[in-house]
Amino acid sequence: MSKTLSKTKNQKSRLNILIIDDNEQITKLISSFLDMSNHDCTVVNDGKEGLELIKTNQFDSIILDLAMPEFDGYEIIDAIQKEDPLQMHKIIILTASSISIDIIQKFKNLGVSACLQKPIDIDQLLSSITDIAT
Amino acid sequence: MFKIKQALFLIFGITSFIIFYIGFLNYLKTQDSNMGLLILLFSVIVSVGTLLATFHVSKNLTKPIETLVQRMQDFSQTNIVTPNPCDDGGIQELHILHKNFEEMANKVGETLKKEKQLNIKLKEIDTRKTEFMSMISHELKTPIMPIMGYIQLLKKEELMGELNEKQMNALNEIAISTERLQKIIQDILTAQKIDLGKLSSEKENVQSRVLVENAYRAFYPYCKNKDVQLTMLLDTNDNVYSDPDRVSQVFSNLISNALAFLPEKNGTIKIGTLNNSDENVTFYVQDNGIGISDDQQKNIFKKFYQVDTSSKRKKEGSGLGLSICEGIIKNLGGRMWVKSTLNQGTTFFFDLPKAQVPVDHLDSLDKPSHSNHLAS
Known part of the structure; x- marks a missing residue:
């Protein structure tokens, strides 16, 4: 449901992005950056709420933090894989550096679009988002 | 080696035989047959008596010694003092020996028990400390991420507007300090992973030249800027089976370390490979810095060790760099060591295992040239 505004080189299409991270400061940073880059952001700081939104809405990409209290990123990925595996390619995972290479490889095998290590590079994040859209 | 029992029987057996023999000879020589019989009888009694006495003494003497030996063996295996299974034959010295052994063993046993408990307690404290450190460093890491993100964001003219000079x-x-903080936290987390044996590595066959070149490229601009001569010397280009990211982490730590201790003028750093053995490629980082004394060399790979710990020290760092390097190299199946002369310079070496597959199989296109000196 990406709202295509124009396709000129300077102005990218406006994308609809979901951010799931329990750290409010990180979601604030990412959403204000994406806002400024002319994208629409939906922010949730809770995993369960995030999964509900994924089920009921169509996003162009989903930025997902792995480590969250109660319902975490792993559980969300599990649920998506069971219920709607076609959404998997929209997911960009934010990982702590303590995540092992095996786990990252496992996510990639499931079809996850990107695994970005924290502290994230915002340019890298933006290019991962636009990669999914194209 | 002989047993007391054997020795006793040998000595007293011969003695009793001699007594009997003398008695017998006397019996044959003596004219008076009554007298002769008496002598024979006497000698038989004496020799039998000697044998019986020997038997008795040997039993009383050797049994307690044998049981003491057994008890000592039991104790050394189980650390438990077994009860004395027999009386000590009424020999005072042996009685004391047994008693002293019991006392000593009980004391040793108690000490060992205490030490064991202390060890368990220490391990508990150490685990809790590690967990705490891990928690703290994760807690520190979380706020760093938005700081770094906003720094990046502020530098985006097109989004945030232009900043004045x-x-x-x-x-x-702010960016420099944040990066330093980030590096310290990263070091602590890596050190913890090494401690817990959880350091992951992704090994592949890689040309040793590539590993040195990566480090060279990463540091060349900085060194040129600081007027430091960075040189690359390759003695071999054999493939190693290793994790390039981890190796570059080691090179980065070693070169940063070298840079910190260089003389103000004419600082030189040489990095390269040596072909010392069939199994390993030796890598090194050599500087002409202030050097490390022999005493200090013993400690530099210890965690948190700083050559200069005074509060006035000039050099910064967590003291984790070298211990991390050593941990990584060990994890990659190699070893690390240092050679240094005070005021002349320091060389850090590390070995990495060579790849099992011959080089030609891996890259027939890019055949390595051996023994080339690539100077800066």
Whole structure:
């Protein structure tokens, strides 16, 4: 449901992005950056709420933090894989550096679009988002 | 080696035989047959008596010694004092020996028990400390991420507007300190992973030249800027089976370390490979810095060790760099060591295992040239 505004080189299409991270400061940073880059952001700081939104809405990409209290990123990925595996390619995972290479490889095998290590590079994040859209 | 029992029987057996023999000879020589019989009888009694006495003494003497030996063996295996299974034959010295052994063993046993408990307690404290450190460093890491993100964001003219020169300078200073903080936290987390044996590595066959070149490229601009001569010397280009990311982490730590201790003028750093053995490629980072004394060399790979710990020290760092390097190299199946002369310089070496597959199989296109000296 990406709202295509124009396709000129300077102005990218406006994308609809979901951010799931329990750290409010990180979601604030990412959403204000994406806002400024002319994208629409939906922010949730809770995993369960995030999964509900994924089920009921169509996003162009989903930025997902792995480590969250109660319902975490792993559980969300599990649920998506069971219920709607076609959404998997929209997911960009934010990982702590303590995540092992095996786990990252496992996510990639499931079809996850990107695994970005924290502290994230915002340019890298933006290019991962636009990669999914194209 | 002989047993007391054997010795006793040998000595007293011969003695009793001699007594009997003398008695017998006397019996044959003596004219008076009554007298002769008496002598024979006497000698038989004496020799039998000697044998019986020997038997008795040997039993009383050797049994307690044998049981003491057995008890000592039991104790050394189980650390438990077994009860004395027999009386000590009424020999005072042996009685004391048994008693002293019991006392000593009980004391040793108690000490060992205490030590064991202390060890368990220490391990508990150590685990809790590690967990705490891990928690703290994760807690520290979380706020760093938005700081770094906003620094990056502020530098985006097209999004945030242009900063004036003073603002840009201030922002750059914030960025430098934040990066340093980030590096320290990263070091602590890596050190913990090494401690817990959880350091992961992704090994592949890689040309040793590539590993040195990566480090060279990463540091060349900085060194040129600081007027430090960085040189690359390759003695071999054999493939190693290793994790390039981890190796570059080691090179980065070693070169940063070398840079910190270089003389103000004419600082040189040489990095390269040596072909010392069939199994390993030796890598090194050599500097002409202040050097490390023999005493200090013993400690530099210890965690948190700083050559200069005074509060006035000039050099910064967590003291984790070298211990991390050693941990990584060990994890990659190699070893690390140092050679240094005070005021002349230091060389850090590390071995990495060579790849099992011959080089030609891996890259027939890019055949390595051996023994080339690539100077800066």
